[in-house]
Amino acid sequence: MEIDRRNDDDRTLRCSFCGREKPRQVKELIAGPGVYICPDCVKLCNQIIEGKAERAARAAAEGTDETEAGARKTLEALITMSRELGDARADCIILGEGNTSAGIDDESFFVKASGASLVDIDAQGFVRVSRQAIRDLLARETLTDDEVREGLAAASIDAGDRRPSVETFLHALLLDLPGIEFVGHTHPTAINALLCSQEAEEAVRGRLFPDEVVCCGPESAWVPYTDPGLELAKAVGAAVEGYVERWNAPPVVIMMEGHGMIALGGTPAQVLNATAMAVKSARIRLGAAGWGGFRPLTPEQLERIYTRPDEHYRMSKLGG
Numbered sequence: 001m002e003i004d005r006r007n008d009d010d011r012t013l014r015c016s017f018c019g020r021e022k023p024r025q026v027k028e029l030i031a032g033p034g035v036y037i038c039p040d041c042v043k044l045c046n047q048i049i050e051g052k053a054e055r056a057a058r059a060a061a062e063g064t065d066e067t068e069a070g071a072r073k074t075l076e077a078l079i080t081m082s083r084e085l086g087d088a089r090a091d092c093i094i095l096g097e098g099n100t101s102a103g104i105d106d107e108s109f110f111v112k113a114s115g116a117s118l119v120d121i122d123a124q125g126f127v128r129v130s131r132q133a134i135r136d137l138l139a140r141e142t143l144t145d146d147e148v149r150e151g152l153a154a155a156s157i158d159a160g161d162r163r164p165s166v167e168t169f170l171h172a173l174l175l176d177l178p179g180i181e182f183v184g185h186t187h188p189t190a191i192n193a194l195l196c197s198q199e200a201e202e203a204v205r206g207r208l209f210p211d212e213v214v215c216c217g218p219e220s221a222w223v224p225y226t227d228p229g230l231e232l233a234k235a236v237g238a239a240v241e242g243y244v245e246r247w248n249a250p251p252v253v254i255m256m257e258g259h260g261m262i263a264l265g266g267t268p269a270q271v272l273n274a275t276a277m278a279v280k281s282a283r284i285r286l287g288a289a290g291w292g293g294f295r296p297l298t299p300e301q302l303e304r305i306y307t308r309p310d311e312h313y314r315m316s317k318l319g320g
Contacts, residue, residue, distance in 0.1 A: 075123055
């Protein structure tokens with residue numbers, strides 16, 4: 001473009017935006033392909049552009065603030081849930097056992113750092129991890145121990161010297177399930193007494209009473225003993241897939257032979273309730289062993305409880 005300095009004798013020129021004439025009303029016009037613009041209109045355009053840029057920047061900042069505020073709120077809820085699972089009275093873990101996680105957004109989630117204890121865990125006990133980076137690792141057929149370590153480190157976001165738990169893989173897989181926002185993996189003594197028995201799968205089979213169905217779902221997904229890490233995550237994934245085919249919904253409880261349990265939910269309350277009810281059921285099963293063994297609900301009884309509208313209402317209320 002160029003400034004048009006031709007005399008009025010040539011022809012009458014006007015600003016294509018404000019309509020003012022040159023040279024009677026404006027001294028200069030900037031010529032473009034079939035259009036002209038005066039310096040005042042250029043200035044106004046710049047102000048409009050700058051204003052839009054400022055508003056866009058402000059909106060982006062506010063959006064970032066909202067995202068980070070949401071992440072902080074999620075982390076606070078995760079810390080509270082984790083400490084409840086780590087409470088000695090619950091008898092779910094000791095020392096550095098167990099791990100927990102929570103989804104932040106479509107891009108990332110929090111997971112317990114390796115070596116942190118659920119008993120007194122705080123914000124420094126969790127690592128923010130990229131969902132896609134873990135998905136990419138899960139897609140690999142196998143990983144060496146070094147590749148696992150390096151992959152988890154690369155997937156971590158602002159982790160410093162903290163390392164995410166080796167069970168990060170299964171947390172990523174479970175947090176990708178519809179409706180699942182919180183995951184709690186623990187090793188309750190009563191449950192592991194069953195999971196480490198000679199008849200482990202039979203020992204945790206079925207549901208014994210209505211509240212177990214309400215809080216833990218119609219059955220538990222079952223995972224035979226598998227080495228922790230990527231292999232276990234793949235085994236959990238296979239068990240979840242089979243469960244969804246049978247019940248058309250994700251499991252609430254997953255039992256892992258010789259290892260422990262996992263509770264899933266959309267809220268911390270659902271994870272805590274499922275864990276507490278699974279522990280109660282395990283104690284009942286152990287107690288019933290001295291009286292001829294436990295008697296699970298029949299398929300008809302189970303179906304009735306699982307599909308009753310009033311029980312669905314109770315499920316929603318207990319979920320927090």
